[in-house]
Amino acid sequence: MLLEVDHVSMHFGGLVAVSDCTFGVRQGTVTSLIGPNGAGKTTVFNLITGFLRPTTGRIRYEGRDVTGLSPQRLLRMGVARTFQNLRLHLQMTVLENVMLTAQRQPGEDMWSLFLRPRMTSRAEAEVRERALEHLDFVGLADRAGELADNLSYAEQKLLSIARILMTEARLLLLDEPASGLDPDSLRTVLPVVRRLVERGKTVLLIEHNMDLVKELADEIVFLHQGTVLAQGKPADVMSNAELTAIYFGGGVTA
Numbered sequence: 001m002l003l004e005v006d007h008v009s010m011h012f013g014g015l016v017a018v019s020d021c022t023f024g025v026r027q028g029t030v031t032s033l034i035g036p037n038g039a040g041k042t043t044v045f046n047l048i049t050g051f052l053r054p055t056t057g058r059i060r061y062e063g064r065d066v067t068g069l070s071p072q073r074l075l076r077m078g079v080a081r082t083f084q085n086l087r088l089h090l091q092m093t094v095l096e097n098v099m100l101t102a103q104r105q106p107g108e109d110m111w112s113l114f115l116r117p118r119m120t121s122r123a124e125a126e127v128r129e130r131a132l133e134h135l136d137f138v139g140l141a142d143r144a145g146e147l148a149d150n151l152s153y154a155e156q157k158l159l160s161i162a163r164i165l166m167t168e169a170r171l172l173l174l175d176e177p178a179s180g181l182d183p184d185s186l187r188t189v190l191p192v193v194r195r196l197v198e199r200g201k202t203v204l205l206i207e208h209n210m211d212l213v214k215e216l217a218d219e220i221v222f223l224h225q226g227t228v229l230a231q232g233k234p235a236d237v238m239s240n241a242e243l244t245a246i247y248f249g250g251g252v253t254a
């Protein structure tokens with residue numbers, strides 16, 4: 001398993017947000033974390049990516065215990081995420097948005113900037129080239145010079161994927177990549193998410209669009225009241241009448 005969540009619980013005072021949560025994510029797959037409103041999906045994302053430290057339990061990435069490591073440390077190790085609030089720099093260009101997420105920024109070392117300007121210039125050109133490659137991957141290369149604020153919502157979703165690719169992370173956690181999209185926009189975004197695996201990425205996503213989950217996911221993790229009730233192939237999990245009743249009875253908002 002690339003990622004292992006092992007008997008993880010998260011308490012906020014007397015509130016148990018996640019309870020004895022255990023599941024794994026295999027390398028080179030798309031795994032969807034689903035469940036009704038309040039199931040604990042976002043809390044699990046925050047635990048995996050270091051924004052919260054679990055009350056109990058361990059989280060392992062590539063066999064290494066990463067429980068409680070900071071988001072920055074996890075990013076350097078290869079774990080990155082998007083957010084429902086896309087966190088774009090709307091008054092910067094599309095290209096600048098992607099370049100900003102490079103792990104090492106050219107010129108961030110003042111000595112190199114003054115003593116080795118050619119090296120800094122070359123590094124900046126390499127970052128720019130990589131950013132353009134990622135924009136081409138998501139279909140936004142021709143919008144590189146435009147302000148991010150001028151993009152449609154679907155295009156901003158694609159930009160957030162290009163930004164996460166720029167981190168060179170191997171495990172990508174996508175928080176509702178299809179939320180707020182109409183059917184035409186979905187047909188644009190969905191293939192890009194699937195092709196991430198072809199780029200050697202592993203994807204864990206939160207999603208409440210069941211049609212998308214059926215098409216994208218290799219496995220589903222079903223979460224309810226902070227506990228994993230099932231993990232398996234989409235057809236197997238979705239054919240379970242009890243789980244279906246819990247899901248639709250509890251609402252479908254992530």
